[in-house]
Each structure stands twice: as structure tokens, then as C-alpha cells.
Amino acid sequence: MYRRVSILMRKHFVSVLVLCVALIASLSVRAADPAKGKALFQQNCASCHNVHKKVTGPALKGVEERWSDKKLLHQWIHNSGSVIAAGDPYAVALFNEYGKQAMPGFPSFSDADIDDILAYIDAESKVDVTAKTDGPTATKGGEDSGNNSLLFGIITLILAIVALILMQINSNLNKLAADKDGLAVSEPVPFYKNKAYIALTILILFVVGGYFTINGAIGLGRQKDYMPEQPIFYSHKVHAGINQISCLYCHAGAEKSKHAMIPSENICMNCHKTITDYNGPELFTAEGKKVNGSAEIQKLFDAVGFDKETKTYTKPGKPIEWTKIHNLPDHVYFNHSQHVVAGKQQCQTCHGAITEMDEVHQFAELSMGWCVNCHRTTKVQFADNKYYSIFEQFHQQVKEGKIDSVTVEMVGGTECQKCHY
Ligand code: HEC
Ligand code: HEC
């Protein structure tokens, strides 16, 4: 009797194991999702790229065929500068063709994110833009691959049901065999009362629930894409884009200190003493409301107490209360000059295509993973840099050709105390 029970248990154990493996496999098989890719593309790439036509950057139709190696293409999107620095001939030629304009990197993107974007580009590439029927075809291309995950789900469900049925048959057969031998068997337990199934269900709920709870908790206080309404509709596109004012003219701190800093009003007035009206291209808020540029400049004058008719300051000014967009928690240490001067990182890598934004929004996630991933993949200016002369071992290895570069991680960029007070 005991032997039989133990054999029975072993058999069930195997079926349950099979079921679990099938479930886990289906959860980890993830098809590239062009719908997600489309959202990412429109948020991060559409300001410079179109699938079919050249904008600031090249048309991306068929881009995967132009790259010899998918890994290299991923690296390009993570950090195009590193591919150019490595001297890949195609990347260098492209860079030169586009006036040596560096594309902002996207180090925070996971490989899955990039696959999603590439899937979207691929689906969109198949759309014939010359034909007028672009609506239906556009969605069809997307749906084809989008259905994959649904398909996997259905297959898993079928497999799970088959496994359940097999387990039931197995237990019935065992019972029959026991009956035949004249052994006493207990009444069959319906599956919803079966302790093994109940335990399994609870376990799955616990794991899935825990996953979402923890992810939600980690995300608390993060605010990617945060775009508050500012007291003055001040457009970076007009200033840093169309009029090409250097970022450092206003954010001089970025090169010298921890903080980039927001310019004071007298910096604005250096120009706006003479520029009293706005005659540039029409401006719109994110909601599509039209903005009167001259009225916005008047708000600046009201704040500083400037009369534009007599060109004199008539009353004491008060500071403009800009709303801060980027906010790292107090326990994190981040220094601009270290990244901009020593690390030679572009503002756009971390802040996105600011010169295309009327209203600034938070481009990067500002999560710990975002910082650490970039430190893992970005190389430091290692040779002939006195700051790194103490890393004799790496210098030796570079000389011997054992390593060809040193990443931020290797010089301590992922040590907790470097970023945490
Ligand atoms: C600020 C403008 C800008 C943004 C934003 C931008 N790119 Fe680019 N991209 C460029 C430029 C310019 C080039 C041409 C190469 C160069 O000058 O470095 C390029 C080149 C590329 C290439 C190589 C194209 C080819 O023909 O081989 C790919 C792929 C690419 N970008 C993908 C992306 C993706 C994906 C995103 C969004 C996640 C993105 N880019 C966002 C400007 C941009
Ligand atoms: C003429 C002055 C001026 C120039 C030039 C300028 N900025 Fe700004 N920037 C401001 C002002 C004013 C604010 C605060 C209002 C706002 O957020 O729009 C600001 C805000 C920002 C913010 C958001 C700060 C926060 O609150 O977290 C970032 C990021 C930024 N600028 C980056 C840049 C980059 C990158 C460039 C160059 C491409 C640039 N700025 C050029 C004046 C300027």
C-alpha cells in the first residue's frame, strides 16, 4: 500500500512538474511586440526618424538588412557613439553622411524594447505608402506578429488542459489497477479539492501577484515623461533648436558643478531687452492649444518689472517659479560636470531631443537600473587620463592587448557608495 501511494505521488509529481515547466516556458517566450514598439518609436525616435522618408535621421525602412549584425544594431541604438568609436565602417560612413550629428543614445532600453521597435519598423516597412489603402494594411502588418503572444497563450492553455486530463486518466487507471488487485482505495477527490492543485494555484498567484506588487513599489516616485505646466510657456525648440542657443549659455552649471541649474531672469533679459515680440513659427501646447508667444514674453517682463515701451525697469522683480522636472531621491549623488566634462556624455543622451521639445519632459527613467546599465556599457576616456593613472593593472592589460577598453563599471561605477550617500 505505502509503495503504491509513493509511486502514485511520484507520477503526479512528474505531471505537475511538466505543467509548471510548460507555464514557465510560455511566460518566458516573448514575441517582439510591434504595438509596444510603435509607442516607444513615437515617443523617442519620431522626432528625428520616419520609416519611409529621411528627416533629421535616415529613413528606417529595411534598416535591419543594412546592418551586418543585429547585436551591433542594438549597440548602435544603446549608444551610437560607441559603435562609431569602435570604427565600424558602415556606422562611420553614416555618421559622416549626416553631418557628424550624433544620435542620442538610449542606454535605458532593454533588448526586448529594441526588438519591439525593430518589429514595428519592419511591420511599417511593409506598408506601401504610395497606395492609398495604407490604413488597413498598416494594422494588418502589426497584428500578424502581435498575435504571436496570443498564440503562445492559447498553446499553453491547451497544454495545461491536456496535462490535467492526463493526470486524471493516470489516477483513474491507478485506481482501476488497485481495484483489480482488491486493494482498498479512498474516494476520488474532485480536482478543486485536490490539495496539490490548490497549493499550485496559490503558489502561482503568489508569484504573479508578488511580481506586480514589487514592480509597482519600485516604480513609486518615478516619473518618466513628467511634463508639468510651467509659469511661462518657454520653448526649448525655439531657443536651443531654431535659434541654436547653446545649452551651456543658460545651464552653465552643467560643466562646472553638480547641478546644471536653471538660468536667472537677467540671463533671459540679455536678449529680451531687445526681443519684445515673438514672430517665429506658431506654438502649440501638448494639448494642441495655440500659444501667443508675445504674451508669454510679456509674462517674463511682468516678472522682472520691465516696461517694453520705455525699455526701463519700472518695479522690483520677483523670481519666476519654474517647476522642477527631474528629481532624484535625496539618497542619490549625481554630478553633471563629471558626466559632461570627464565622461563626455551629450545632454541629449540623458535628456532626449531637447531641441525638438517645446515643453521639456523627463526623458529617462532615472532609475538605478538606468544609471548602472549605462555604466556597464560606456567606456571611459582611459588612456592618457591622469585621473585613472592609479589603475595600473588595467593600463598593463591594455598595453598587453588583453582588453581594448575600460568601462565605467571597471573603475568602480557600480559601487554602491559612489552613487549613494
Ligand atoms: C535627435 C535625433 C535622433 C533621434 C531622437 C533618434 N535618432 Fe536615430 N539617427 C539620427 C541620425 C542623425 C542618424 C544618422 C547617423 C548619425 O549621424 O549618427 C541616425 C541613425 C539611426 C540608425 C541607423 C540607420 C541606418 O540607415 O542604418 C538607426 C537604426 C536609428 N537611428 C534608430 C533610432 C531609434 C530606434 C531611435 C529611437 C529609439 C532613434 N534612432 C532616435 C538621429 C536620431
Ligand atoms: C535660453 C535659455 C535656455 C537654453 C539655451 C536651454 N535651456 Fe534648458 N531650461 C531653461 C529654462 C528657463 C528651464 C526651466 C523651464 C522648463 O523646464 O522648461 C529649462 C529646463 C531644462 C531642463 C529640465 C530641468 C528640470 O526642471 O528638471 C532640461 C533637462 C534642460 N533645460 C536641458 C537643456 C538642454 C539639453 C539644452 C540645450 C539643447 C537647453 N536646456 C538649453 C533655459 C534654457
Ligand code: HEC
Ligand atoms: C548622464 C546623464 C546626464 C547628462 C549627460 C546630462 N544630464 Fe542633466 N540631469 C541628469 C539627471 C539624473 C538630473 C536630475 C538631477 C537631480 O535631480 O539631482 C538632471 C537634471 C538636469 C537639470 C535640472 C536642474 C539640475 O541641475 O538638477 C537641467 C537643467 C539639466 N539636467 C540640464 C542638462 C544639460 C544642459 C546637459 C548637457 C550639458 C545635461 N543636463 C547633461 C542627467 C544628465
Ligand code: HEC
Ligand atoms: C540668447 C538670446 C535669448 C535668451 C538668453 C532668451 N531668449 Fe527667449 N527668445 C529668443 C529668441 C531669438 C526668440 C524668438 C523670437 C522670434 O522668433 O520672434 C525668443 C522667444 C521667446 C519666447 C516666445 C516663444 C516661446 O518660447 O514661447 C519666450 C516666452 C521667451 N523667449 C522667454 C525666454 C525666457 C523665459 C528666457 C530666460 C530663461 C529667455 N527667453 C532667454 C532669444 C533669447
Ligand code: HEC
Ligand atoms: C549615458 C551614460 C550614463 C548614465 C545614464 C549615467 N552615467 Fe554616471 N557615468 C558615466 C560615465 C561615462 C562616467 C565616467 C566619468 C569619468 O570618466 O569620470 C560616469 C561616472 C559616474 C560616477 C563616478 C564613478 C567613479 O568611479 O568615480 C558616478 C558617481 C555616477 N556616474 C553616477 C551616476 C548616477 C547616479 C546616474 C543615474 C542617475 C548616472 N551616473 C547615470 C555615464 C553615465
Ligand code: HEC
Ligand atoms: C550608478 C549609480 C548607482 C549605483 C552604483 C547604485 N545605485 Fe542604488 N540607486 C541609484 C538611483 C539613481 C536610485 C533611485 C531610483 C529611483 O528613484 O527609483 C537608487 C535607489 C536605490 C535604492 C532604493 C530602492 C529603489 O529602487 O528606489 C536602494 C535600496 C539602492 N539604490 C541600493 C543600492 C545598492 C545596495 C547598491 C550597490 C550594490 C547601489 N544601490 C548602487 C543609483 C545607484
